[in-house]
Amino acid sequence: MSISRQSLLLLTVESVAIFLSVLLAFFVEEWRDDRREIRQMQEALAVISHELQSNAAEIEQTLPFHRESLPIVVEQVEALANGGDFPGPGEIRFANAPVLSTAAYSMAVNTGALERAPTDALIAISLAYQRIGQVDRVSISLAERNAQVRYNDGVRYLSGFVYFYGSIISTEEAALSTIAQARAAIEQAQ
Known part of the structure; x- marks a missing residue:
């Protein structure tokens, strides 16, 4: 059984056509996967940006209270240290903790949706969520301090508020700054 040149040529052409069809199918599948991953990344960045905006709004709502409370607590510590009475009920400025969310970021990290995001955007987002964690x-x-009213050591108790108010103010300000940087990086990445 001999194979003619025409049959051999036809077999070669069919083999090349099948090979190219398979390659084309792999290319199309890869292209679809790339498009899907990019779409998931863009959706994740949009949700993260919204979450960061909500977190910034929460911080902006509590920060003024913390700023105005710090000098009041300092005055109370000074008055108590100079022999004054411990502030009565309603006179202690208990802190308002902002309610912050990290759900969008956690979901994006856990699902791998940020794998294709630009490095500078990932760094900015990570820093923003690190600051949110610090807040x-x-x-x-501060909430634990709110729950520990100890009248027998009032100066030390109120001094702790001074420390924590200073800490919350500085971390909230730093968080607002890094959130703004992250949102700018996200906007640039989209």
Whole structure:
């Protein structure tokens, strides 16, 4: 059984056509995957940007209260240290902790939706959420301080408020700055 040149040529052409069809199918599938990943990244960045905006609004709502409370607590510490009475109920400025969210960022990281995001945007986003975590930790410390009213050591108790108010103010200000940088990086990445 001999194969003629015409049959061999036809077999070669069919083989090349099948090979190119398979390559084209792989290319199209890769292109679709790339498009899907880019779309997921853009959606994740949009949700993260919205979450950062909401977190910034929360911080902007509590920061003025913390700024105006710090000098009041300092005055109370000074008055108590100079023999004054411990502030009565309603006179202590208990901190308002901002309610911050990290759900969008956690979801994007856990699903890998940010794998294709530009490095500078990822760094800015990570720094913003690191600052948000710091605000949360200081807020928790302040909340614990709110719950520990100890009248027997009033100066030390109120001095702790001075420290925590200073901490929350500085971390909230830093968080607002890094959130603004992250949102700018996200806007540039989209």
